[in-house]
Amino acid sequence: MKKYNFNAGPSILPREVIENTAKQLLDFNGSGLSLMEISHRAKDFQPVMDEAMALIKELLNVPEGYAVIFLGGGASLQFHQVPYNFLVKKAAFLNTGTWANNALKQAKFFGEALEIASSKEANYTYIPKDWNIPADCDYFHITTNNTIYGTEMRKDPDVKVPLIGDMSSDIFSRPVDVAKYDCIYGGAQKNLAMAGVTFIIVKEDKLGKTGREIPTMLDYRTHIEKGSMFNTPPVVPIYSALETLRWIKRNGGVEAMDKLAHQRADLLYGEIDRNKLFRGTVAEEDRSLMNICFVMNDEYKELEKPFFEFATEHGMVGIKGHRSVGGFRASCYNAMSVEGVQALINCMKEFEAKH
């Protein structure tokens, strides 16, 4: 039976990306060696790094003056590294979920971290809209897509202080106005690659302004200067990212990804709203196109486990909701086909007909 991977992360990747990466694992560029065994300084690997960086710039239309970096450590390391490099006195945070809150907490090691608005009291079911960011903040940090709670800011906000965004789970799903940001970062394992690499897009002339000594490995300038090869980069994850970036380009770029994301989400939210068994969990205007959360309506609560089993029997993988929301979460990243979403909808309809 065909499986549809709705996992939140690590998550679905295009089949071609997996196959092409697998080939290079056996024989990298006809060298007779595996991609796992070669030096990152081998002449054949440099073009991989160069092309991956260039494609990120091309696909997101990154303006001059920004550098792309690949590092290990995950988005979670960026919760430290960002303030290390940008926070002088205080920064503002929009608390829209677990990850946003983690970023805020870690920034407190470096200075004042202001929570300027939060939806915690409502279990993060909406994105706060009324903020007042003090003009003397070094930056304003947002999490553009809240992977766990299923809310998303699909428009890059206009603010008067530098903007920094955790885009771990919606990068490359829409055009981004990079010029609004001083730094964009994310773990690759949601929408870009296998786990093990983090991408950072950073405005170069904003670095080195904190007056703080930064350990070499944590200073973005080190990695810009060394082309992300200061130390051994995770070559296999970077290669898989390159394959995904090529796939996005072949398939029409981020504009086409955005269209598909809307198509998938319209279908699935449409069914959630129509089907008597289910309801969405977040404010309609903040619904994520990437992580679609829904629960059983109260009168059908006891059908939660039976629906999970029914959907699993029909090939749906990874639709169990995060423990802090419950119910279901269908993550619909770039590689999720409309057919996959349709298969889930068919399950929902069939299950409704039986009850």
Ligand SMILES: *Cc1c(COP(=O)(O)O)cnc(C)c1O
């Ligand atoms: C998954 C996720 C993280 C954590 O990423 P790691 O690479 O595991 O550290 C941070 N922010 C968001 C929005 C995420 O979805």
